Amino acid sequence: MTVALAFRRVRPLPVVAVVAVAGTVETLSGVPLDQGTIVLIAPVIAMFTVCTWASIRTALVAAAVFLAAFAIQTWSFGDGIGNWLFGAVFVIATLIAGFTIQARTREAERLREAAVRHETQLELSARDAADRERTRIARELHDVISHSVTVMVVQAGAAERVSMANPPAQDAMRTVQQVGRQALGELSGLLGVLRDGDESIGLGPQPGLDALPELFDRSAAAGVTVDAVVAPELGRQLPAGPQLATFRILQEALTNVRKHSAATSARVQLQLDSGALRLSVDDEGPAREEGPAAPGGGLGLQGARERAKVYGGTVDAGRTASGGFRVRAAIPVQELE
Template identity: 45%
Template sequence: MGEQRVRAGGPPQWWRHGPAWWNRHDEEARGTHWPWPSTVVFTAFVLVGSHFSAGNQQGRREPLDVYAGVLLLVASGLLLWRNRYPVFVAFGTATATLVYFAAGYPYGPVFLAVAVSCFSAVVAGHRRAGWTAVGMLWAGHALIALWLYRWLPPPGDAAASWGQETVIGTWVVAIGAVSELARVRREQWAKERAERAQAARRRADEERLRIARELHDVLAHSISVINVQAGVGLALLDTDPEQARTALTTIKAASKEALGEVRQVLETLRTPGDAPRAPAPGLDRLPELVEQAASAGLTVEVEGELPRLPPGTDLAAFRIVQEALTNVVRHSGSRHAHVHLEHDGDALRLRIDDDGPATGADAGGSGNGLAGMRERAAALGGTIDAGPRPDGGWRVLAVLPLKAKEEDR
C-alpha cells in the first residue's frame, strides 16, 4: 500500500519511473516501432508552416517550388526511420535541411526536423552522431550565411551577422543539452525498472523458499509420526488389535492435520493477496506437538513459560521445536526429549535436548531440516546452534529476538 500511495503535493508517479508512453515498449521493441502518427503530423506541420513562413519572407527568399517541397518531405519524412536508424536519420535530415537553406528557400520549421532527429539519436545512445549532425548543420549554415551567400540564391542576399550565428549556436547547444538530459533520465528509468524487476524476482524466490520450508517442516514431522505409528500397527496387528487400532487412529489424525496445513500453505499460492483462513501455528500449539510426539513413542518434557511473541517469531519458534523433535524421532535412539523455554526483554531462547544415542549417520538432522531452522532464525536476526552434547545425545539451541526486524516500506 505504501508504494501505491500518492502523496499530496508531491511529484506525479510517472516522474519517478517514467511516463506511460515512455515505458510502453522495451528497448528491442522500440527499435522496430514505426512512428507513423507523429511523423505524419510533423510532416504536415512542416509543410504548412513553411508555406506560412514563405508568405512573410516574400521578396527576400526564393519562393517555394517542387524542389523545395521534395526537400521538406525528405527532411521530415526521414523521421519515420528514427527508431530503426537514428544515425542515418540524423545526418539525412541535417543534409536535406542544409541543401534547403543553400537553395535560398524561406526559413521555417524544417529546422525542427534536425532537432527531433538529433534528439532521437542522442537519447538512443548515439551521442556523437547526434552532436555531429546538429553541429554540421550549424557550421554549414554559418559558412553559407557568412561567405557562400554571394554565389547562392537568392540574388542580392546580404551576409548574416555573427550575433545571429551566435544565437543559432546557442539553440544548437540547448537542443543537445535537452537531448542529454532526456538520455540520462531514460537510463535512470531503465535502471529503476531493472532494479524493480530484480527486487520482484528476489521476493518471489524468498516466497518460494518460505513455502518450501513450510512444506518440509509440516510433511517431515507428520510423515515421521505416520511412519512410526504404521510400524507399530503392523507389529501389533495380530497380537494386539486394539493397540493397532490406536496407531491407525493416530495416523489418521496426523495425516488430516498435515493435509490441513499443506492446504493452508498452498492457498497462499492461489490467492497471494488474501489473508490465510487459519492462523499460523505458534508455541500455543506446543501441547499438540507434545501429544503427537508421544503418539510416536517420544516423551517430551517442557520447561518454562510460553511468552507472547510476534507472529513471525512465534511461527519460527514452533517450526524449530517441531523440526527438532522430528529429528529426535527419526535419528535418535532416545525416547525422551526436553524442551526448555527462556525469554527476557530482548530474546527467546529455545533448547531442545535428547539423550541419544544416534541411530544413523544423520543424527540430529543434517539435511534440509537443519538448514531450514537456520534460515528461519537468520530471517529474524537470530541464531541456531546444533550439535552433540558433551554427555551424549544432541542439542539444538535457538536464540530469536523478540523485536522483529523492520522491513523497508
C-alpha cells in the first residue's frame, strides 16, 4: 500500500485498485480489521488524491472500489454492517472534501485566468487609446503647422512684391515661398497617412484659449458649471500648439468631472507662471459609485498626458480629501513677441 501511494498523482486510479486489493488480500489472509492504521489511512490518502487530481467520474469509480473492498473484508471476518459503515463514512467524507477542494481550486484558477485576461485587455485598451490620441494630436498639429506655414508663404509673397528694387531680397523671398509650398505638400501627404479613412478631420481652425467660454457654456449645459480664472491676454501670448493642448486637457478634465463625480460645479485656474502654462481643475465631489477607484487611471487622462508630453509638460490627477477629483497640468511655453 505504501509503495503504491508514491505513484498516486501519476496513476491515481491504479493506485486505488492496488490499495484496495492489498487491503482485501491482507484481510483474507487472516489479519484482523482492527490491526494497524495503514489499512484505513492508505485508502483515505488514495481517495483524496483521486478526488483532487482526477475527474468526478474517476473519483466515483474509486469510491465504489473501496466500498466493495470494505464489504468483502467485513464479510470475510463475519462482522456486522457497522464495520462496513465505519469505512464508508471515511470514503464518503474524503469524497466530499476532495470535490470541495477541487471545485475551489478550479474556481481560483478560473478567476486568476480571468484576471490575467482582464489585465491584458486593459493594457491593450490603454495602448490603443494612446495610439489613437497620438494620431489625433498629430492631425491637429498638422493643422496648426499648416496654418503657420501658409501664413509664412503668403507673407513671403507679399515681401517679394514689395522688394522689387532689391533682387537678392526677391530671390530670398522666392526661396522661402518654394520651401514653404514644398512643406505644405509634405504635410498634406502626412495628413493623408494619418487620416486612416477618417474624412471627418481636415484642414480647419483648431480651438485655442479663445474657445474656452464656449467650452464652459457646454459644460454648464451638461450640468457642471465652471468657475474659471483665466487671464484674458493668454490667447495672444502663447503659440497655437500649447493652446490646443491646454484646451484638450481642460476639455478632458471637465468631461471627467461629468462622468465620475456628482459635483455640479468645478473650479478652473489657468495662468502663466515661470515659463509654463499651469492648469488646475477641481471639483468637490463626491465620486459617483461607478467612478474609477484608481486615481488618474482613465484612458482620457492618459491621452491628456500624451498631449502634455508633446511639449515636455506633465499632467497629474487624483482624488481629493473631500471625495472630489483634481487635475493639474504644466506645459512649458515660450511667449510670443
